[in-house]
Structures are given as C-alpha cells and as structure tokens.
Amino acid sequence: MASSNFIDHVRLYCRSGNGGAGAVHMRREKHVPKGGPDGGDGGRGGHIILRGSSNLWTLLHLRYQKHVFAQNGEGGSGHGSTGADGKDIILEVPLGTVARNAETNEIVCEITEHNEEIILAKGGRGGLGNQHFNTSTNQTPRYAQPGEPGIDTIFVLELKLLADVGLVGFPNAGKSTLLSVLSAAKPEIADYPFTTLVPNLGVVSYRDHRSFVMADIPGIIEGAAEGKGLGLRFLRHIERNSLLLFLVPADADDVAKEYEILLGELTKYNPELLDKERILAISKTDMLDEQMIEEMKEMLPKTLPTLFISSVANIGLQELKDLLWSKLNPAKP
Numbered sequence: 001m002a003s004s005n006f007i008d009h010v011r012l013y014c015r016s017g018n019g020g021a022g023a024v025h026m027r028r029e030k031h032v033p034k035g036g037p038d039g040g041d042g043g044r045g046g047h048i049i050l051r052g053s054s055n056l057w058t059l060l061h062l063r064y065q066k067h068v069f070a071q072n073g074e075g076g077s078g079h080g081s082t083g084a085d086g087k088d089i090i091l092e093v094p095l096g097t098v099a100r101n102a103e104t105n106e107i108v109c110e111i112t113e114h115n116e117e118i119i120l121a122k123g124g125r126g127g128l129g130n131q132h133f134n135t136s137t138n139q140t141p142r143y144a145q146p147g148e149p150g151i152d153t154i155f156v157l158e159l160k161l162l163a164d165v166g167l168v169g170f171p172n173a174g175k176s177t178l179l180s181v182l183s184a185a186k187p188e189i190a191d192y193p194f195t196t197l198v199p200n201l202g203v204v205s206y207r208d209h210r211s212f213v214m215a216d217i218p219g220i221i222e223g224a225a226e227g228k229g230l231g232l233r234f235l236r237h238i239e240r241n242s243l244l245l246f247l248v249p250a251d252a253d254d255v256a257k258e259y260e261i262l263l264g265e266l267t268k269y270n271p272e273l274l275d276k277e278r279i280l281a282i283s284k285t286d287m288l289d290e291q292m293i294e295e296m297k298e299m300l301p302k303t304l305p306t307l308f309i310s311s312v313a314n315i316g317l318q319e320l321k322d323l324l325w326s327k328l329n330p331a332k333p
Contacts, residue, residue, distance in 0.1 A: 007058050007059045007060045007062075007063050007159075008058065008059060008158065008159035008160075008161075008199075008236075008237070009059070009156070009157070009158050009159070010059045010062045010063055010156070010157050011066070011102060011154060011155070011156050011157075012062065012065065012066065012067075012068050012091075012154070012155050012156075012157065013066060013067045013068070013154050014048050014068045014069075014120065014121045014151070014152075014153055014154070014155055015067075015068070015069045015070065015121070015150060015151070015152045016045055016046060016047055016048050016070045016121040016122055016123045016124065016150035016151045016152075017044075017045025017046035017047075017070040017071050017072040017073055017086030017087075017123040017124065017150050018045045018072045018073065018086075018123075018124045018147050018148070018149050018150050019042050019043070019044055019045045019072075019073045019123065019124035019125045019126040019127060019147025019148045019149075019150075020041075020042025020043040020044075020045075020072065020073035020074045020075040020076065020083035020084075020086075020126045020127065020147045021042045021075045021076070021126075021127045021144065021145070021146045021147050022039060022040070022041050022042050022075070022076050022126070022127035022128045022129035022130065022132075022144030022145045022146075022147075023039035023040050023041075023042075023075060023076035023077050023078060023081075023083075023129045023130070023144060024037075024039050024129070024130045024141075024142055024143060024144045025037065025038055025039040025040075025077065025078035025079075025129070025130065026038070026140065027078075027079075034139075036131075036134055036139060036140065037129075037130040037131045037133070037134050037140065037141055038078055038079055038080050038129075038131050039076055039077075039078065039080075039129030039130040039131050039144050040076030040077050040078070040079070040080045040081040040082045040083065040129045040131070041076045041082045041083070041126050041127065041128050041129050041132075042073055042074070042075050042076050042082075042083045042126030042127045042128075042129075042145075042146075042147045043073030043074045043075075043076075043082060043083035043084045043085040043086065043126045044073050044085040044086065044123050044124070044125060044126050045070065045071070045072055045073045045085075045086045045123030045124040045125075045126075045147065045148075045150045046070030046071040046072070046073070046085070046086030046087050046088045046089060046123045046150075047070060047088045047089070047119045047120075047121065047122055047123045048068055048070050048088070048089050048091065048119070048120045048121040049088055049089065049090045049091070049117050049118065049119050049120060050090075050091055050093050050097065050099060050109065050111055050117070050118050050120050051090050051091070051092050051093070051111075051115065051116070051117045052092075052093065052094075052095050052097070052111040052112065052113055052114050052115060052116040052117075053092040053093065053094065053095075053114065053115075054094075054095055054114040056092060056093065056094035057094050057161070057201065058094065058159065059093065059094070059097070059157055059159055061092075062091065062093075062157065068089055068091065069089075070086055070087070070088060070089045070121070070123060070150065071086035071087040072086050072147075072150075073085055073086045073123065073124070073126050073147060074086075075147075076126070076127075076129045076144070080129070080131060082126070083126060085123075085126075086123055088123075090117075091120075093111055093157065093159075094111075094159055095111060095112055095113065095114065095162050096110075096111070096112065096159055096160045096161055096162040096240055097110065097111045097157055097158070097159050097160075098110045098157070098158045098159075098160060099120055099155050099156070099157055099158075100155065100156045100157075100158065101153060101154075101155065101156075102153070102154035102155060102156050103153075103154065108120065108155065112162065120155060121150065121151040121153065121155075122150075122151060123150050124147050124148035124149050124150045125147070125148045126147050126148075127144060127145030127146045127147045127148070128144060128145045129144050129145075130142065130143060130144045158236060159237075160236050160237055160239055160240045161199055161201065161215050161237040161240060161241075162213070162240050163201060163213045163214060163215035163237075163240065163241050163242075164212040164213045164214065164241070164242045164243065164324075164328050165204075165212060165213070165214040165215070165241060165242070165243050165244075165245050165324055165328070166214075166215050166217050166237070166238045166241030166243070166244050166245065167179065167214065167215065167216045167217060167245050167247055168217060168238065168244050168245065168246050168247065168262055168266070169246060169247035169248060169262065169283075170248075170258065170262070171218075172249070173247045173248060173249050173283060174247060174249060174283035174284055174311055175216045175217075175218075175247050176200065176216055177283075177311040177312070178247065178281075178283065178309070178311045179200060179202045179214055179216045180202075180311075181311045181314070181317065182202065182204045182214065182317065182321070183202025183203055183204050183205075183214060198218065199215055199216060199217055199218065199237050200215070200216040201213060201214070201215050201216075202214050202215075202216075204321065204324075206321055206325050210325070212324065212325065212328055214245075215237060215241060217235075217237050217238055235265075235266070235269045235270075238266065238273060239270060239272075239273065241276070242276070242277070242328055243276065243277045243278070243279065243324065243327055243328060244266075244273070244276050244277070244278050244279070245278075245279050245281060245324070246259055246262055246263075246278060246279065246280045246281065247281050247283050248262075248280065248281075248282055248283070249282070249283050249284045250282050250283065250284045250285045250287060250288050250296070250308075251284060251287065254299075255282060255296060255299065255300065256299050256300055256301065259280055259300075259301070259304075263278075277327050278304060278305075279304070279305045279306075279307070279323060279324070279327065280300065280301070280304050280305070280306045280307075281306070281307050281308075281309050281316075281320060282296065282306065282307070282308045282309065283309055283310065283311065284310060284312075285308040285309060285310050285315060285316070286310040286312060286313035286315060288308070293308055305323060305327075307319060307320050307323065
C-alpha cells in the first residue's frame with residue numbers, strides 16, 4: 001500500500017444531536033371534559049459512535065471527513081406522542097484506534113475488538129412533555145422541558161497497530177526483508193535508508209496451522225524521540241505490541257551499542273515499553289563465520305535472548321519463530 005494511503009492520525013469536529021423539546025398540549029376531545037395535559041416527550045439527539053472493524057487497518061476513509069454532525073431529536077406532540085430520536089452516526093475504525101479530546105488530550109475511549117461499539121459523543125436527552133408536570137394543585141401545566149444540547153467537541157483519533165511482535169531497528173537493519181520472508185507481506189525493499197515509510201503488517205505461519213502477527217515499525221533513528229527522522233510518528237504503534245524483536249545487522253560498528261540506542265529511544269518515548277518482553281536478533285549473519293559469531297556473543301547482553309539469523313540465506317528463521325511463539329504463548333507447547 002502506498003505511503004500516502006496509510007493514515008494513523010485524524011482530527012474530527014464532532015457535534016452530537018440536540019434533544020427534542022417536550023410538548024405543551026391539552027386534550028381537546030368532546031367526550032373528555034377537562035382532559036388535562038398530554039404533551040409528549042422530545043426525542044433523543046443522535047449519538048456519534050465508533051465501531052471496530054477488523055477489515056480496516058488505516059484511518060484513510062476519515063481523512064477528509066472533517067465535520068461529523070448527528071441529527072437532532074424531534075419535538076414531542078399531543079396525545080402523549082414522543083418525538084423521533086435523531087439518527088446516530090457510526091464511524092468504523094480499525095482495531096487499536098484511540099480517541100482523545102483535542103483540548104484536554106484526555107483519552108475518551110479505545111477500540112480493540114471487531115464490532116465493538118463505543119459512544120464517542122452522546123446525543124442530548126429529549127425534554128419531558130407537560131403531561132409529566134400534572135399535579136393536584138397544578139392540573140393544567142403550560143410548560144415543558146427543552147431538550148438537552150448535544151456535545152460539541154474536537155476529537156483526535158490515533159491508530160496504534162495491534163500486533164503480536166513489533167520489529168524494532170535502524171533503517172537498513174533488514175526488518176522489511178525479514179517480514180517478507182516470514183509472511184506474505186510485500187513491503188518495499190531497497191538498499192537505502194527510510195525505504196519503509198509506513199508500518200507493514202504480516203501474518204507469520206507457524207506449526208499446526210497456528211500463526212501470529214508481526215509489524216515492521218519504521219523510522220527509528222538516534223534522536224527519534226526528539227523528532228529526528230520520522231520522529232514520534234510511528235513510535236505509538238510499538239505500544240500495542242506484545243513482544244519487541246530488536247533487529248541489529250551483523251555489520252554494525254557496535255551491535256551492543258546499537259541495541260542500547262534503540263532501547264533508549266523507546267524509553268524516552270514511553271518508559272513502560274521496558275516492561276515488554278524483548279528479543280535481540282542479529283541479522284545478515286550469512287557474512288559471519290563461527291569464530292566471529294562466538295566473539296560477538298561475548299559482547300552481547302547476557303540476560304537478553306539472542307539469535308543469529310539471515311533472511312536471505314534462511315539461517316535461524318525457524319528457531320526465531322519457535323522462540324517468538326514460546327514467548328507469546330508461554331502456557332502452550
């Protein structure tokens with residue numbers, strides 16, 4: 001998919017419907033003397049609702065929908081008739097969408113399941129008709145409630161991709177190549193930095209028809225948390241990954257230092273990312289011999305699970321999938 005089609009951040013000016021006014025009405029039938037009040041209630045204003053859809057993976061369809069206005073509720077009428085509710089507006093969004101109030105930056109809701117529905121902006125309640133205000137001392141009330149106003153707010157929708165494994169690495173570490181080999185995803189691959197400008201998702205097949213989802217998160221360089229390169233634009237997607245797979249190429253000047261820089265950028269963005277399970281994979285190891293691999297092992301963190309792989313030469317890929325599956329499903333063989 002072209003980079004211009006991946007949209008993970010939109011602003012929407014939302015206005016839910018106003019509630020309809022209650023009616024002031026008296027019964028006028030000839031056979032009902034002094035019929036009393038029978039004004040009906042106003043209808044509820046329309047809600048603005050978010051609905052999760054597993055068929056979407058971007059907010060592209062909302063990019064140009066800057067204003068979302070729900071319908072107002074209708075007013076009540078005589079004979080106790082309640083006004084019609086305003087029509088709700090349902091916005092389908094991909095799983096992993098977070099809605100924030102643009103002014104306060106407060107999280108309003110998040111969508112994580114298919115067909116999950118959450119009211120983003122609640123419609124105003126309809127007003128009560130004058131039939132509710134009939135008392136022994138006031139048998140002909142000539143007043144009713146107005147409808148409550150709807151919500152008038154700007155919301156920001158952010159997409160955080162839901163994936164089991166997030167690929168973390170500098171440009172040209174081989175993330176896209178690894179994803180293309182392990183899954184059916186076809187990311188753009190070239191020998192220059194920032195080939196990948198959007199996250200790519202792929203379903204990795206495992207033994208016995210099982211599978212897990214892997215995401216290539218682009219654009220992390222030293223200083224990304226301060227806005228360098230693609231900056232924070234895609235770091236938000238890492239927050240939803242169950243496990244982080246750090247990829248460092250074997251031809252890096254200092255493999256351990258490169259891993260520490262990557263980890264440092266994630267920590268600056270969100271310290272809670274340190275709580276996620278981490279695995280280190282050394283890519284492009286087809287250019288190393290056994291002695292070089294043993295020497296490199298001595299310089300790597302001892303407490304971090306580490307594998308040496310090559311996507312091109314198909315070295316260590318099955319072992320990598322076994323390790324990823326065992327970490328994602330510790331209770332399953």
